[in-house]
Amino acid sequence: MNIIHLATEDGRNARVPLLRPRRLTPATVKVTATGEEVTTKAVHRGNRHLDPASIDPQSLIDADPEIDLDNVGRILTDTTRAYRRPGSHALEGNFQVIVTTYAADGTVKERKPYVPREANINDVSPVRLGKHIPLVELFQRFVFHNQLYIAHHDGLQHEFLFEVARSLEAAEAAETLGAGPRGNLPLVLQHGGAPTRAFLIGSTEGERYSLRVLLTRQELKVPAAAAAVSAPD
Amino acid sequence: MVVQYGAREVVITTAAAIHREKLYGKQCRSVVKDGTPLEQVVLDPEGNVFLPSELTYLATDSAGSLATSPLTQTEEGELLDLKPSSYRVTRELTPAGIEVLACLRVDAVIPVKCEVTPGFYTTEYAYHDAPQLKTAVLNVTADGAFLLTGTPVEAPLQGKNDVYNFFDDPESDRDDSGEDDLDDLTFDMF
Numbered sequence: 001m002n003i004i005h006l007a008t009e010d011g012r013n014a015r016v017p018l019l020r021p022r023r024l025t026p027a028t029v030k031v032t033a034t035g036e037e038v039t040t041k042a043v044h045r046g047n048r049h050l051d052p053a054s055i056d057p058q059s060l061i062d063a064d065p066e067i068d069l070d071n072v073g074r075i076l077t078d079t080t081r082a083y084r085r086p087g088s089h090a091l092e093g094n095f096q097v098i099v100t101t102y103a104a105d106g107t108v109k110e111r112k113p114y115v116p117r118e119a120n121i122n123d124v125s126p127v128r129l130g131k132h133i134p135l136v137e138l139f140q141r142f143v144f145h146n147q148l149y150i151a152h153h154d155g156l157q158h159e160f161l162f163e164v165a166r167s168l169e170a171a172e173a174a175e176t177l178g179a180g181p182r183g184n185l186p187l188v189l190q191h192g193g194a195p196t197r198a199f200l201i202g203s204t205e206g207e208r209y210s211l212r213v214l215l216t217r218q219e220l221k222v223p224a225a226a227a228a229v230s231a232p233d
Numbered sequence: 234m235v236v237q238y239g240a241r242e243v244v245i246t247t248a249a250a251i252h253r254e255k256l257y258g259k260q261c262r263s264v265v266k267d268g269t270p271l272e273q274v275v276l277d278p279e280g281n282v283f284l285p286s287e288l289t290y291l292a293t294d295s296a297g298s299l300a301t302s303p304l305t306q307t308e309e310g311e312l313l314d315l316k317p318s319s320y321r322v323t324r325e326l327t328p329a330g331i332e333v334l335a336c337l338r339v340d341a342v343i344p345v346k347c348e349v350t351p352g353f354y355t356t357e358y359a360y361h362d363a364p365q366l367k368t369a370v371l372n373v374t375a376d377g378a379f380l381l382t383g384t385p386v387e388a389p390l391q392g393k394n395d396v397y398n399f400f401d402d403p404e405s406d407r408d409d410s411g412e413d414d415l416d417d418l419t420f421d422m423f
Contacts, residue, residue, distance in 0.1 A: 021386040024336075025365055028313065030292065030303040035310075038292045038300040042275070045289045071281070075297050076288065078278050083264050083271035089282070091274070095266040103258040114262055139334050139353070140374050143342050143381065151391050158393050201335060208390040212335070220372070220379055222344050223255040 002189060004150065004213075006164075006177075007126035014160050015122060017151045018189075018213065042079065046072035104223065116192035120179040128183030129164070129200060130176035138174045138199060142216040150200075150211040158209075165202030165209035174199040177213065187215075234319045236326035236356055238349060243326060245347040245371070247380065305364035313364035319357070326371065329355035332388075334370045339383040349373055358382045 007013035030038040046067045082091045097114040121127055133141075152158040168175060177198040179185045186195035199214045234245050253259070264271045275283045292300040305313045326349075333355050351373045358369035358380065367382040 021389060023338075024385040024387055026307040026309070028305050028307055028365065030300070031306050031312075032294050032300050032303060035306075036294045038294060038303045040290050041293050041297070042288045043291050043293075044283065044287060047287075068287075071283075071287075075293070076275065076277050076283070080276045082274050082276040082282065083266075084274055084282070085266075085269060086272050091276070091282070092266050092271055095264045095271055098263050098265055100261050100263060101258065102254075102261070104254065104256060105258075109258065135331050135335075139331060140372065143339050144337070145339055147336075147338060147386060149389055149391075151389075155393060158391070161391070203388075203390075205390055206392075208392040210388050210390045212388060214335070218251075218253050218256065218342070220342065221256070222377065223251060 002121065002148075004121045005123060005126040006150070007128050007183075008164060009129055012160060013126045014157050016157055016161065017153065018121070018148050019151055021147065021149050021212075042076040044068070044071040044074040044076065117188045117195065119190050119193065120185065120188045123179065125179065125181045125183070127177050127179050127187065127198075130178050130183060132171060132173040132175055133199070134173050135201065138201075138214075139220075141220055142197075142199075142214075143218040143220050144214040144216050145218070146196075146215040148213045148215070150213065161211055162204065162207070162209045164200075165211050166204050168200065168202035168211075169204055174201045174214070176200075235323045237323050238326040238354070242323065243347055243349055245345050245380065248344045251342045251344060315362045315364055316359060316366055318359050318362050320360075321362075324356050324358075326354050326356045329353045329370060333368070333385075334372070334381065336385050336388050337368060337370060337381065337383045338386050339381045340367075341382045343380040343382065345371070345378045345380045347371070347373070347378055349378075351375055 002018040003015050004018040005013065005015045032038060047065050083095055084091050098111055099114045100108060101110040103109050150161060152161050177187060177200050179187050187198045188195050194217065196215045196217050199216070200211060201214060202209065202211045204210070234247065236243050236245060264273070273285060275285060275288065277283070292303050294300050307313065331353060334353055349371070354371040354373070356369050356371065357366040359366050368385045369380050369382045372379045372381055
């Protein structure tokens, strides 16, 4: 459970729980014909230069590749990610992680050392409600890949959140959520998380309320060159 | 794909799904030391080092035998049959309120062309034959149309007492007026 430090335009604020809603479709697992659960395992393929999907007899004759008999078929568990110089057998430590930013056309825009972002939803500066945007416009402009909902710990928080939900419902609008001292920064939900834009929508029923934080990292628009695709076989 | 909208059939022509990086680019992490890019390897507990290209990922049972045609079942044990792709059968398209889209965790954005009036519509969608169909919302505006597919989530309503029930340990609901607790209760401060 996360906590969000939420503030309204009139200066009221509270630290309230931010929770993940339940999926409405049942969770599934893969099983064998006898009902045993299936798991995905890493298996050594025998030769890293051979792709079983595209192998053909002539290429086998021409290349005469060897099978790694010591490892072929070995199931690898509890593995660790490590790094080495190309062609070397020694593993390296004390390395630097670099983040390369590419533009939409594939050109490199920036390279800089990776610094994980700190979460900013439960900071000294609260997450502020900002601009109103009508609901229809909201869903015609943005794609919401995830959502969370706000709950309360006590009766005072319930009153505060109920009022927020009721005002949003009356306005038939969503409000932007912004972090940082000026309330204009995207939200970072956890340490090392990606910045994401967020909107708050609300509804009420009797004395109950629903406040949902819709998270978006994408506008609803087509890139410059959208290729057509045919139906699957 | 073809959908049934009221009495008429509507043809929806889909294009490739839109990924974020096509709109905004992307970020990739790499590892360097002294200016030299390092390659990633997989280290097993015995100290063996493998390149990722030496490994493949296979579905196996607990004994490590290959599971060639795994079936899908719910966590309650109900086996799910494969449902046909939306490109092979006609499914129903119905007008939807904004709430359907507000409760959708979108995983694909597909630009489409279709002959329906602007608004929100809902249907079920599967690209390939699949054990579970996705919820899809057809979002038609004057400028274009998109099929948004994803997983519906609940929109819980919070009553005054709901959260106490949700967060509290069930043990805390027990009656605290028992004999054992009386010794701890003092009124000295009064």
